Amino acid sequence: MHRTAVKKVVLEGVLDANEALAQANREKFDQAGNYVINLMSSPGAGKTALLERTLERVRGRLRLGVLEGDVQTTLDADRLARFHIPLVQVNTESGFGGECHLDANMVRSGLGELPLSDIDVLVIENVGNLVCPAEFRVGEDTRVMVYSVTEGEEKPLKYPLMFRSADLVLVNKIDLLEHLDFDLELFIANLEAVNPGVSRMLVSARTGRGVDEWCSWMERRKPT
Amino acid sequence: MHRTAVKKVVLEGVLDANEALAQANREKFDQAGNYVINLMSSPGAGKTALLERTLERVRGRLRLGVLEGDVQTTLDADRLARFHIPLVQVNTESGFGGECHLDANMVRSGLGELPLSDIDVLVIENVGNLVCPAEFRVGEDTRVMVYSVTEGEEKPLKYPLMFRSADLVLVNKIDLLEHLDFDLELFIANLEAVNPGVSRMLVSARTGRGVDEWCSWMERRKPT
Numbered sequence: 001m002h003r004t005a006v007k008k009v010v011l012e013g014v015l016d017a018n019e020a021l022a023q024a025n026r027e028k029f030d031q032a033g034n035y036v037i038n039l040m041s042s043p044g045a046g047k048t049a050l051l052e053r054t055l056e057r058v059r060g061r062l063r064l065g066v067l068e069g070d071v072q073t074t075l076d077a078d079r080l081a082r083f084h085i086p087l088v089q090v091n092t093e094s095g096f097g098g099e100c101h102l103d104a105n106m107v108r109s110g111l112g113e114l115p116l117s118d119i120d121v122l123v124i125e126n127v128g129n130l131v132c133p134a135e136f137r138v139g140e141d142t143r144v145m146v147y148s149v150t151e152g153e154e155k156p157l158k159y160p161l162m163f164r165s166a167d168l169v170l171v172n173k174i175d176l177l178e179h180l181d182f183d184l185e186l187f188i189a190n191l192e193a194v195n196p197g198v199s200r201m202l203v204s205a206r207t208g209r210g211v212d213e214w215c216s217w218m219e220r221r222k223p224t
Numbered sequence: 225m226h227r228t229a230v231k232k233v234v235l236e237g238v239l240d241a242n243e244a245l246a247q248a249n250r251e252k253f254d255q256a257g258n259y260v261i262n263l264m265s266s267p268g269a270g271k272t273a274l275l276e277r278t279l280e281r282v283r284g285r286l287r288l289g290v291l292e293g294d295v296q297t298t299l300d301a302d303r304l305a306r307f308h309i310p311l312v313q314v315n316t317e318s319g320f321g322g323e324c325h326l327d328a329n330m331v332r333s334g335l336g337e338l339p340l341s342d343i344d345v346l347v348i349e350n351v352g353n354l355v356c357p358a359e360f361r362v363g364e365d366t367r368v369m370v371y372s373v374t375e376g377e378e379k380p381l382k383y384p385l386m387f388r389s390a391d392l393v394l395v396n397k398i399d400l401l402e403h404l405d406f407d408l409e410l411f412i413a414n415l416e417a418v419n420p421g422v423s424r425m426l427v428s429a430r431t432g433r434g435v436d437e438w439c440s441w442m443e444r445r446k447p448t
Contacts, residue, residue, distance in 0.1 A: 043354045043379055044372070071382060073382050129354070131324035132356065148374065150397070158299060160295075180400075
C-alpha cells in the first residue's frame with residue numbers, strides 16, 4: 001500500500017508538469033497555425049502505413065508534418081522520408097528503460113526541428129501502446145486512434161481510457177476481415193459502450209479503402 | 225531535465241521494491257513446486273486464444289493454473305473459466321489510470337486466491353503491452369512472448385527490451401501469412417539481432433498449428 005501511495009503523489013506531479021508543457025506546445029501550435037493530431041494505437045496497428053497512404057494523397061493540397069515517436073530506431077521516419085515533408089523522429093529510449101509513450105516534453109524537444117509555420121496539419125505518431133499514451137496530453141487538437149481488426153472485439157472494454165479519449169477511430173486492416181473471426185458489430189458496440197457516438201471510419205492502408213474519407217476529414221480541419 | 229532526474233530516482237526505488245516482492249513470490253513458487261511463465265505480448269496478439277488451445281490439450285497431463293492480468297474486465301478469465309482450472313483475475317485499474325503492466329505486488333495480491341500446491345505450471349498472462357511489462361520481474365522462471373505476424377517485421381528493433389528478455393517467442397497467427405505482406409525471414413533476422421539464438425515456434429491458435437510443440441515444451445518443464 002505504501003508503494004502505491006508514494007507512486008501516486010509522484011505521478012500526479014509528473015502529470016502537472018506535463019500539463020504545463022502541453023499548454024506551452026499548444027501556444028506554439030496556435031502561433032504557427034497548426035492543427036495537431038495525436039495518433040495512437042497498439043504496436044503494428046498500421047499508423048505508419050496509413051500515413052504513407054495519406055501522404056500519397058494529400059500532397060499539393062495539405063502541408064502535412066510528422067513527429068515520429070518510437071522507443072528506438074528511425075525506421076518509421078525512414079519510411080516517410082521519401083515524401084520530403086517536415087519530419088522529425090523522437091526516440092524515447094533515453095528515459096527509464098525506453099519510455100512507453102510520448103509526453104509533452106518529448107514532443108517539445110522535437111518541435112525545434114520542425115518548420116511549424118510551413119505545416120497545416122501536424123501528425124504526432126505516438127509510441128505503439130494501448131495504455132500509457134492516453135495519459136499524456138501533448139498539446140494536440142484531437143486524438144485519432146488506429147485500431148486493427150486483428151486485435152479482437154473486446155479491447156475497448158479492456159483498455160477503456162484510450163478508446164474513451166479518442167475523437168476518431170480508424171478501424172484498419174479491414175481487408176483482412178474475411179480471414180478473421182472478428183465480429184465488427186460487436187466491436188462497434190463495445191466502442192459505443194465506452195465512447196458513445198465517437199466517429200469511426202473503416203479503412204485499409206493496404207488496399208486504400210477509406211483513406212480518401214480520412215484525408216477529407218483531415219483537410220476539413222486545415223486551419224484557414 | 226529536472227523532471228527526468230527526479231523521475232529516475234523514484235522509479236529506481238519502485239524497481240527495488242519490485243525486485244524484493246518478486247523474490248518473495250519466487251520463494252512461494254519454489255515451496256509449492258510451480259514452474260512459472262510470464263506470458264507477454266501486444267494487445268490482441270492471441271495470448272488468451274493460445275491458452276484456450278493449450279488447456280484443451282494438456283488436461284489430465286499437466287496441472288495448469290492461470291493468473292490473468294488486465295487493466296479492466298474479467299473477459300479473459302471468463303474465457304478460461306470453462307476449463308475449471310485454478311484461475312484468478314487481477315485488474316490493474318486501481319492504480320494510476322490503469323497500470324499498463326503487472327508488477328510483483330499485483331501478482332502477489334492474486335496468489336492468495338490460487339491453490340499453488342495443486343499447480344504444476346502457472347501462466348501469468350500479462351497486460352497486453354510491448355514495452356512496460358518487460359521492466360517488471362514478477363518471480364517467473366521464464367518469459368514467453370506471443371507475437372502476431374500482423375504486427376510487422378520491425379518490432380524487435382523498435383521494442384528491443386521485451387524481445388531481448390524473452391526466452392521463447394511464439395510467432396502466432398501464422399495462418400494469416402498468406403494474406404499479409406509479412407516477411408517471416410526478415411522478422412526472424414530482426415529477432416536474432418536483438419536476442420541471438422532465442423527459441424521460437426510458429427503457431428496458430430486458430431488452426432492449432434504448432435500448439436502441440438508448445439504444449440510439449442511446457443510439459444518438459446513440469447517440476448518433478
